[in-house]
Amino acid sequence: MSETVLETKGLTKYYGSTLAVDHLDLNIPRGSICGFVGRNAAGKTTAIKLMLGLLKPTTGSSTLLGCDSQQLRPAIRRRIGYVTEGHRLFRWMTITALEKFQRSFFPKQWDDRLFADMIEYFQLSKRQKIKHLSNGQRAQVSLALALAPNPELLIMDDPTLGLDAAIRRQFLQGMIELIMRQGRTILFSSHILGDVERVADRIVVIDKGVLRANCSLEQFRAAVKKVILTFKDFVPDEVNIAGLLHCRRTEKQLELILVGTSDDRIAACADTAGAEEYNIVKMNLEDQFIEYTAPKNHRRLFKWEEK
Amino acid sequence: MAIWIQISPGSNEPIYTQLTRQISEAIAKGRLSVGDKLPPVRKLAAELVINPNTVAHAYTVLEHAGLVNTKTGSGTFISNPKLRTTHAADINLLTQRMDTFITRALNLGIDAPDLIAMFKHRLEGFVNKSENEKKI
Numbered sequence: 073m074s075e076t077v078l079e080t081k082g083l084t085k086y087y088g089s090t091l092a093v094d095h096l097d098l099n100i101p102r103g104s105i106c107g108f109v110g111r112n113a114a115g116k117t118t119a120i121k122l123m124l125g126l127l128k129p130t131t132g133s134s135t136l137l138g139c140d141s142q143q144l145r146p147a148i149r150r151r152i153g154y155v156t157e158g159h160r161l162f163r164w165m166t167i168t169a170l171e172k173f174q175r176s177f178f179p180k181q182w183d184d185r186l187f188a189d190m191i192e193y194f195q196l197s198k199r200q201k202i203k204h205l206s207n208g209q210r211a212q213v214s215l216a217l218a219l220a221p222n223p224e225l226l227i228m229d230d231p232t233l234g235l236d237a238a239i240r241r242q243f244l245q246g247m248i249e250l251i252m253r254q255g256r257t258i259l260f261s262s263h264i265l266g267d268v269e270r271v272a273d274r275i276v277v278i279d280k281g282v283l284r285a286n287c288s289l290e291q292f293r294a295a296v297k298k299v300i301l302t303f304k305d306f307v308p309d310e311v312n313i314a315g316l317l318h319c320r321r322t323e324k325q326l327e328l329i330l331v332g333t334s335d336d337r338i339a340a341c342a343d344t345a346g347a348e349e350y351n352i353v354k355m356n357l358e359d360q361f362i363e364y365t366a367p368k369n370h371r372r373l374f375k376w377e378e379k
Numbered sequence: 380m381a382i383w384i385q386i387s388p389g390s391n392e393p394i395y396t397q398l399t400r401q402i403s404e405a406i407a408k409g410r411l412s413v414g415d416k417l418p419p420v421r422k423l424a425a426e427l428v429i430n431p432n433t434v435a436h437a438y439t440v441l442e443h444a445g446l447v448n449t450k451t452g453s454g455t456f457i458s459n460p461k462l463r464t465t466h467a468a469d470i471n472l473l474t475q476r477m478d479t480f481i482t483r484a485l486n487l488g489i490d491a492p493d494l495i496a497m498f499k500h501r502l503e504g505f506v507n508k509s510e511n512e513k514k515i
Contacts, residue, residue: 104432105430241428244428245425245428248424248425248428248429248430248431249425251430251431252421252424252425252431265388265389266388266389267388269388269389269394270386270388270394270428270429270430271428271429271430272430273430273432273433290393290395290436293393294393354391354392355391356389356390356391357388357389358389
């Protein structure tokens with residue numbers, strides 16, 4: 073099960089002098105649902121377009137299902153599904169016309185029954201024109217179009233952006249159903265960490281075009297820790313500990329963000345620094361992500377001064 | 380057998396521990412008894428809308444803890460407590476946790492008799508339930 077279905081090597085993209093993706097070395101094993109996360113403008117959409125061969129890299133390369141992204145033959149493309157950001161579909165087409173159009177790219181593998189069932193489940197009519205659908209309904213059509221060809225690799229660019237909780241859940245269900253078919257792989261970008269936590273077993277974190285993490289979600293959850301050291305009188309400016317990402321000082325405390333540091337090490341560090349007590353604070357995935365991608369020496373947004 | 384599992388993403392607790400904690404508790408409370416079959420991994424994953432690997436991992440953790448055993452091809456079953464081995468390390472951990480708990484309670488100003496009463500009351504929530512359910 074460790075076969076790689078998506079791989080990038082030194083993948084780099086400049087827009088003019090702006091560096092969007094910086095030497096991305098990524099590999100996604102077959103059979104995983106991979107949550108692709110990063111802040112706005114981190115380079116997620118650019119990276120996805122490069123992977124799909126929709127953009128030319130400045131340097132570096134990427135392969136999908138063992139084929140160079142820049143030279144994907146139709147036979148390979150047929151095994152890959154792609155959902156664009158914002159679910160852009162031809163507005164003038166009816167659902168039927170769109171299905172026919174899309175099906176022509178996936179001969180022999182289009183699941184008519186699945187498509188029809190999903191459209192019915194969503195209470196849509198195949199005669200409706202795309203331009204008369206709401207955002208949520210367009211997203212539902214887009215989900216049905218993505219799942220009907222039963223893709224071996226499904227790449228979705230922020231598919232749940234702006235959708236209500238119920239439609240978001242349908243997307244997640246769709247992903248779970250697809251992944252349970254043998255050998256399917258999904259990469260999806262999202263800003264909703266709760267969704268990523270629910271369905272993904274792998275997380276890829278990108279920040280300012282740079283790959284910051286590519287591991288199992290569980291490893292990430294276990295690795296990023298927050299520790300509060302409390303001191304009696306003297307608070308040192310810094311402490312020396314392996315895996316230190318951020319160190320913030322308040323009146324009597326030091327707040328440390330650590331990556332991959334064992335609890336024993338934390339205890340030893342607290343002892344050496346002369347802390348009165350230390351607490352390992354449990355964080356949820358969202359907090360972990362925010363701390364992990366926070367710029368160095370960032371301060372709190374607000375500072376209320378008491379008058 | 381019927382248990383209700385509640386998954387909250389966004390919690391401090393990873394999803395697989397949410398699963399193991401709730402299933403362990405259902406076993407301790409007797410809502411799941413020896414020989415009961417856990418839902419198949421794929422079914423539970425689809426129902427809870429979570430990654431099947433997460434469910435599989437939770438089942439493995441439960442199996443390592445000796446709470447369930449997996450028979451290849453037929454499923455995962457609640458194991459017999461008499462056959463579960465208790466390791467010295469587990470007992471050690473348990474006493475450590477009790478110490479933390481007692482320290483906390485005493486520091487909150489709860490005295491020893493109250494603490495014992497509290498403990499008994501909580502324990503009844505487990506023991507009685509398991510006996511009642513067996514009668515049904």
